[in-house]
Amino acid sequence: MKLQFEPIQPLAGSSFTLQHNTDVESIHVLWHYHPEYELVYIPSGRGRRHIGQHNAQYENGELVFIGPNLPHLSFSYGRQNPYEQIVLQLRADLLEDAFGKFPELAAIKQLFARAHQGLSFGAKTRAAIGSALQEMLAQPAFPRLLSLLQLFQQLAEAQDAEVLHADNGGLMLHGKEKERLSKIYRYIQQHFSQPIEVSDLASLANLSVPAFCRYFKKMSGQTLTEFLQEYRVSQACVLLLEDLPITEVSYASGFNNLSHFNKTFRRLMGVSPSAYRKQKMEELE
Numbered sequence: 001m002k003l004q005f006e007p008i009q010p011l012a013g014s015s016f017t018l019q020h021n022t023d024v025e026s027i028h029v030l031w032h033y034h035p036e037y038e039l040v041y042i043p044s045g046r047g048r049r050h051i052g053q054h055n056a057q058y059e060n061g062e063l064v065f066i067g068p069n070l071p072h073l074s075f076s077y078g079r080q081n082p083y084e085q086i087v088l089q090l091r092a093d094l095l096e097d098a099f100g101k102f103p104e105l106a107a108i109k110q111l112f113a114r115a116h117q118g119l120s121f122g123a124k125t126r127a128a129i130g131s132a133l134q135e136m137l138a139q140p141a142f143p144r145l146l147s148l149l150q151l152f153q154q155l156a157e158a159q160d161a162e163v164l165h166a167d168n169g170g171l172m173l174h175g176k177e178k179e180r181l182s183k184i185y186r187y188i189q190q191h192f193s194q195p196i197e198v199s200d201l202a203s204l205a206n207l208s209v210p211a212f213c214r215y216f217k218k219m220s221g222q223t224l225t226e227f228l229q230e231y232r233v234s235q236a237c238v239l240l241l242e243d244l245p246i247t248e249v250s251y252a253s254g255f256n257n258l259s260h261f262n263k264t265f266r267r268l269m270g271v272s273p274s275a276y277r278k279q280k281m282e283e284l285e
């Protein structure tokens with residue numbers, strides 16, 4: 001699968017889009033880009049944050065602001081239902097046209113400039129902005145526009161923003177790398193429960209095995225083994241919430257050895273699979 005261009009249409013009577021997604025299946029793009037700025041709020045859960053050259057795990061939800069034409073992986077990648085995200089997208093020229101006219105928007109102008117590198121925000125700002133986005137979903141057009149300005153001012157003043165350096169050097173903007181990485185992600189997503197041979201992925205990427213291993217580490221910041229283990233454990237976390245034996249969860253998430261599954265799960269999650277299940281079930285009660 002090649003890098004996808006995502007066409008974005010504003011809401012009727014609005015200059016920006018605001019979407020509330022509660023179903024992974026409703027999100028059809030994977031590795032994609034668009035000329036709009038994008039603010040993504042995820043209330044809870046862990047997953048992968050891959051924006052340009054930046055590649056990391058997010059934990060306990062996410063709030064990220066992404067600049068125009070910055071390739072990124074859908075935040076639902078590797079997640080299963082229940083899943084929730086609120087996404088706000090607006091044209092690059094919407095507020096830029098007003099920056100020269102309103103000095104009061106100077107801080108927001110700086111925020112938008114920083115977004116070209118990608119910004120992730122801490123728990124305090126995430127909670128506040130999440131509440132504001134929830135309210136905006138039900139607001140009429142004009143109050144929603146006023147809320148938009150207040151929201152961006154709050155982001156501009158946030159003290160817990162992390163610059164992701166996602167566009168450092170423009171490495172991720174070359175089409176060949178985008179296409180290869182997108183094919184690899186799609187293959188892993190479709191075959192994670194089965195044995196995945198590095199030779200199969202190397203062939204998919206039209207590279208030799210040694211070249212593929214160097215390429216994948218350079219592009220993802222992880223070895224293939226590290227990436228697969230994280231992905232499979234994220235799937236196991238979902239399966240553990242179902243009424244399935246631990247052994248069945250192990251095999252269904254791609255581990256062919258229960259002992260190896262338990263060891264890997266504990267290393268990545270800090271607790272055993274059974275303890276994780278008990279903890280999550282108690283939280284749901």
